[in-house]
Amino acid sequence: MALRGPRAWLWRWRRNPLKRRADVVESWVLLGAWAATVLVGVAVGLLTSGSVERGMARERAEWRPAQARLTQGTPGVPNGEQMWAKVSWTAPDGSHRTGQVRVSPGRAAGSAVTVWTDRAGRLVTAPATAAQARLRAALAGVLVGTGAAMVPFAGGRTLCGRLERQRIDQWAAEWARFGPMWGRTTG
Structure with a gap:
């Protein structure tokens, strides 16, 4: 904790001479995955909620x-x-x-x-009241939206995991190449 400095916002996009291309790719993958997770979850949740509520309103009108x-x-x-x-x-x-x-x-x-x-x-069965329909529609929207949001979230996590493994393999190859040189002395 003693070496930890203030938290830097947007650190993945700051200039850094040690930043590799893989770091930039990972930052964009994470941003895209989070954006897709939120957008897909909200859109699917709202569509599901509206569909359930319209169906229950139709039941109230027809039954x-x-x-x-x-x-x-x-x-x-x-x-x-x-x-x-x-x-x-x-x-x-x-x-x-x-x-x-x-x-x-x-x-x-x-x-x-x-x-x-x-x-x-x-x-x-007796049709749901308007209040019951709103509650059921909201619950269905939250559940289905959360489930749909898991798809881009899991995809982003999988892609970041692959990028991490690729970075570790690249680091191991570089270490194998330059590691033995550390034991040499010049002279």
Whole structure:
């Protein structure tokens, strides 16, 4: 720590007589990799978030609640957990449909249950509210954006690792060439 001076910003681009061409290449590779990481992560995250939110908004617009009837009663359960039960309902095209939904225990056969259906009259889950959709879209955007950002980041790290190995091999070759000369004396 005693020999450490103040941190120099942008040290990779400063003039230095000892700087090699490989050092300049590495600095540009790092800059490009970081820029690509940020740009790819943000762009993919925003696109994913927008796509998820539009999809959920379309679900809210297209999915409709429908009245269904239990075809068989549900037994009363002491813990009160919802259970699967068969229901029947009429689809928008007038056809008679049946399916299974989760209902509270202790319901009698023939009691009314609200179910959600799509345009074709198939059972679907209740659509996400606008707040839930924003949260899900944001989480999906962050996760997918982070995953996409790993590609240029890993590529940059791999390329820098190769440059480092090349530099070490070059240094070893130079050391093998000039190292033996250090033991000689002139005279």
